[in-house]
Amino acid sequence: MLYPFKFTPQFFHKLWGGHTIAQWYDHVPADFENVGEAWVISDVEKYPTMVANGPHAGDSLQDLLEVYMDELVGGKVYEAFGNQFPLLLKFIDAVDDLSIQVHPDDEYAIEHEDSLGKTEMWYVMPSPDHAAIYLGWNKEMDTARISASIADGTLAEHLQHYEVREGDVAFIPTGTVHAMCRDTIVAEIQENSDLTYRLYDYNRVGNDGRKRPLKLAQALDVMAFGPVKDATVTHPEPVMNGAVNLKKTPYFTTNLMSLDRPVQRDYMLLDSFVAYMCVSGSCTVTAADGEAEDNSVSLRLGEAVLIPASLNDIVIEPHDRCKLLEIYVEI
Numbered sequence: 212m213l214y215p216f217k218f219t220p221q222f223f224h225k226l227w228g229g230h231t232i233a234q235w236y237d238h239v240p241a242d243f244e245n246v247g248e249a250w251v252i253s254d255v256e257k258y259p260t261m262v263a264n265g266p267h268a269g270d271s272l273q274d275l276l277e278v279y280m281d282e283l284v285g286g287k288v289y290e291a292f293g294n295q296f297p298l299l300l301k302f303i304d305a306v307d308d309l310s311i312q313v314h315p316d317d318e319y320a321i322e323h324e325d326s327l328g329k330t331e332m333w334y335v336m337p338s339p340d341h342a343a344i345y346l347g348w349n350k351e352m353d354t355a356r357i358s359a360s361i362a363d364g365t366l367a368e369h370l371q372h373y374e375v376r377e378g379d380v381a382f383i384p385t386g387t388v389h390a391m392c393r394d395t396i397v398a399e400i401q402e403n404s405d406l407t408y409r410l411y412d413y414n415r416v417g418n419d420g421r422k423r424p425l426k427l428a429q430a431l432d433v434m435a436f437g438p439v440k441d442a443t444v445t446h447p448e449p450v451m452n453g454a455v456n457l458k459k460t461p462y463f464t465t466n467l468m469s470l471d472r473p474v475q476r477d478y479m480l481l482d483s484f485v486a487y488m489c490v491s492g493s494c495t496v497t498a499a500d501g502e503a504e505d506n507s508v509s510l511r512l513g514e515a516v517l518i519p520a521s522l523n524d525i526v527i528e529p530h531d532r533c534k535l536l537e538i539y540v541e542i
Contacts, residue, residue: 213279213519214503215496216267217510218260221250226415226423229306231396235513248303251515252486254296255405265505272296272517285483285520287542297327297540298463300488300515301399302336309391310412310423311345311366315433316385320406323429328385330462331401334536335379336490343392344381345370347435347442354431357410361427366411373444378467380445380457386435387442398488400538402462408433454537466537470494470529476537478523483539485518485525492533500524510535 222239225247233239233246252272253260259271267275276296281289288297314329321327335342349371360366370388375381375395383389388410391397408430412423447455449469457465468474468487478485487496493511501522508516510533518525527535 212266212503213521214265214501214505215498215508216517217263217508218252219263221253221258221260222246223248227305227307227309229304232302232304248301250301252300252517254403282521283519287482288540291542297403299401299403302513303399304396305391307393310409311390312407312409313388313430313434314385314406319433324406326406327402327404329402329404329406330385331383331399332458333381333397333399335375335377336396337377338396339394342395343374345372345390346381347371347387347439348437351437361411378446382443382458384441386433387439388434398490400463400465464539464541468535468537471532473528476525484520486515486538488515488536490534490536493530494533495528497526498522499526
């Protein structure tokens with residue numbers, strides 16, 4: 212039985228994590244002092260999200276895929292990915308600088324890691340003053356200069372630095388060296404991958420008293436050594452009670468919906484699941500063509516809902532005002 216699925220997030224304690232996104236949820240583990248990430252829809256093997264509503268409560272996203280297959284994700288998506296959900300959706304709260312890092316593409320990741328690569332985008336949430344990111348080199352680099360900059364702690368000086376604000380969108384192609392800076396909160400849409408190759412981590416130590424491991428050799432294998440043209444920071448203007456495209460890639464399409472009245476979305480021609488991430492306010496999402504009793508779910512800041520591909524007539528009723536990221540895959 213298919214209906215809009217909500218999931219219980221997976222929470223991750225991070226050295227650089229904060230306290231903001233933890234306040235969005237009712238079930239953060241009591242021993243988590245710094246919640247750096249909340250994975251709201253995940254099919255990552257060790258960290259799957261479990262259905263939180265309706266008859267399938269307690270089932271994993273993988274369980275749903277094995278039963279419903281193309282009815283859940285769409286015919287072309289299922290043909291391309293099989294019983295692997297193609298995306299990972301999360302919120303990130305950084306009160307300190309994240310490591311300077313890079314992600315591999317699909318070809319490298321499949322060959323070396325038995326995983327998808329990690330193309331990703333960030334939608335900047337309301338953050339404290341001075342939210343910022345690093346995105347790509349600001350000059351041509353080489354192995355010797357990178358190694359010397361890591362050794363003397365000046366690697367960040369060679370990166371493009373952007374001050375960002377709510378509604379900014381950063382697109383991070385694979386091979387792009389990047390990092391979030393302190394006091395920055397984002398919603399992240401990415402391929403279903405947990406691969407991160409750290410170049411530099413500010414010599415921080417973990418709870419075990421040791422420096423966190425780097426993966427410099429792998430990073431040098433996959434990185435671009437100059438500025439990446441497709442690595443961009445944009446600020447698409449919202450359209451009230453409509454959808455404005457934030458980013459369209461072969462891996463995902465993401466739109467922003469800003470609502471102050473009920474709207475109807477018709478996905479009849481879209482051969483894909485649809486996910487909504489709530490980035491402001493709250494709403495009720497109803498599958499008008501659903502046959503299950505649980506065809507309506509409430510959605511609030513920090514939550515996500517997965518609309519199966521077999522449900523096409525969706526009504527969204529904002530509670531006053533809300534903003535949603537609308538995410539799907541077009542193949």
